[in-house]
Amino acid sequence: xxxxxxxxxxxxxxxxxxxxxxxxxxxxxxxxxxxxxxxxxxxxxxxxxxxxxxxxxxxxxxxxxxxxxxxxxxxxxxxxxxxxxxxxxxxxxxxxxxxxxxxxxxxxxxxxxxxxxxxxxxxxxxxxxxxxxxx
Amino acid sequence: xxxxxxxxxxxxxxxxxxxxxxxxxxxxxxxxxxxxxxxxxxxxxxxxxxxxxxxxxxxxxxxxxxxxxxxxxxxxxxxxxxxxxxxxxxxxxxxxxxxxxxxxxxxxxxxxxxxxxxxxxxxxxxxxxxxxxxx
DNA sequence: GACAATTACTTGAGTCGTCACATATCATCC
DNA sequence: GGATGATATGTGACGACTCAAGTAATTGTC
Numbered sequence: 507x508x509x510x511x512x513x514x515x516x517x518x519x520x521x522x523x524x525x526x527x528x529x530x531x532x533x534x535x536x537x538x539x540x541x542x543x544x545x546x547x548x549x550x551x552x553x554x555x556x557x558x559x560x561x562x563x564x565x566x567x568x569x570x571x572x573x574x575x576x577x578x579x580x581x582x583x584x585x586x587x588x589x590x591x592x593x594x595x596x597x598x599x600x601x602x603x604x605x606x607x608x609x610x611x612x613x614x615x616x617x618x619x620x621x622x623x624x625x626x627x628x629x630x631x632x633x634x635x636x637x638x639x640x641x
Numbered sequence: 642x643x644x645x646x647x648x649x650x651x652x653x654x655x656x657x658x659x660x661x662x663x664x665x666x667x668x669x670x671x672x673x674x675x676x677x678x679x680x681x682x683x684x685x686x687x688x689x690x691x692x693x694x695x696x697x698x699x700x701x702x703x704x705x706x707x708x709x710x711x712x713x714x715x716x717x718x719x720x721x722x723x724x725x726x727x728x729x730x731x732x733x734x735x736x737x738x739x740x741x742x743x744x745x746x747x748x749x750x751x752x753x754x755x756x757x758x759x760x761x762x763x764x765x766x767x768x769x770x771x772x773x774x775x776x
Numbered sequence: 777g778a779c780a781a782t783t784a785c786t787t788g789a790g791t792c793g794t795c796a797c798a799t800a801t802c803a804t805c806c
Numbered sequence: 807g808g809a810t811g812a813t814a815t816g817t818g819a820c821g822a823c824t825c826a827a828g829t830a831a832t833t834g835t836c
Contacts, residue, residue, distance in 0.1 A: 509745070511752035512678070514764050515660050517771040519675055522657035523698030524775040525650050537792070540654055543647075556814060563658030568793050570816060575791090592801045592814040610644070617646035623773040629649050632770045636652040638758040639659055672822070691784060703823050705786060710821090727784040727831045 525620055531612045532605070539613060541572055542606045545582065545598050552585065552597030581605050660755055666747045667740070674748060676707055677741045680717065680733050687720070687732030698775070716740055 529536040544561050545553060553561075555569040564572070573596055576582040581602035587593035598606060621629050664671040679696050680688060688696075690704040699707070708731055711717040716737035722728035733741060756764050 509749055510761075510764065511756050512745070512749050514756060514768040514771070515664065515752045516675060516678065517768045518653070518657060518660060519671070520698060521771045521774040522653060525653060527698065529650065535792085536654070540651060543651065554814080563655060563662065565794065566815060567795080567817080571791095571793070587814095590802070590814080594815080610647070614644055614647050617650045620774055621646050621649060624770060626645075628770055628773075629645065632767070633649040633652045635759060635763055635767045635770070636649070636656045639656040639755055670822085689784080700824060701785060702787080702825080706822070722784095725784080725832075729785080 525617075528616050528620055529613060531609045531616070534605075534609060537572065538576065539609060541569075541576070542581070542598070542602070542609070545596060546603070546606050549598065549603075552595035554587070554593050554595055556593075558596065576602075660752075663751050663755055664748060666744045666751070669740075669744060672707065673711065674744060676704075676711070677716070677733070677737070677744070680731060681738070681741050684733065684738075687730035689722070689728050689730055691728075693731065711737075 526536045529539065531539065534542065540562055541558065544558055555573065556566055558564070559566045559569045562569070573582055573584065577584065580599055582596055583599050583602075584594045584596050587595060621632075624632065661671045664674065666674065669677065675697055676693065679693055690708065691701055693699070694701045694704045697704070708717055708719070712719065715734055717731055718734050718737075719729045719731050722730060756767075759767065
């Protein structure tokens, strides 16, 4: 029954709306946090915008626009790729590392609060199931 | 460890981005589909915008803006509440019912495809876990 | 039964992302 | 070594949403 699949997808959308609303920390939107976490995981080389687009499920265009304000705020910088003049690498600045580091605590607290009704096992289970969706 | 909660939340965001991208059917965005499914569930009385906002985790303002193009397309209509002049009720038009009815098949197929790696039991489990998040 | 507080919705301005298109560079193949 | 196509990114126009503020109607209170 495909209708059940729709129900599940709608539940996912609802949960997402809830978390996106709750997870704004220190002047960073949830979308910005996702981007910064990705960059943090990419230390120290940084990530190419195209890779970020794939990881975050954005268009390359969306990555350009997302990086721009973060660059202006001095949280992110971009370096040209020495071997490929088309490409660049986005990295956290040292100020950016601090910002992300400071955000993790509060973000973790809010995330834990959102998942408070789930046991540790259920949380892990949820994560496993979610990871099956995007390939 | 709150970091694990963040991981789960990030997995949820990733899954959501995947599904929102995949679930566009017949000229309707995923956000529009969510709204129309809510209205379909509210047949025949319709729903007040405020209720829709709560159900869909939008602001009332967002509901106003979401309804507008659907009204223009003749998919949704709004009636004044006879008992409360501030309020209105949004309903599917009969054309709208047809549109939603026609969308369910393809939407269900795509939803099922996204969940193809999960068994029926896992899908139900996922849904239960997700529903715990938004209260 | 006036007046303050609340509720229902709308609107202006701004953010975040898309799509379609443009630009620049790289890779290939003849 | 120039044409051809793919790849990496940026831009204009627009869509979908938010927040803050505004309007209008309703409720509660004394």
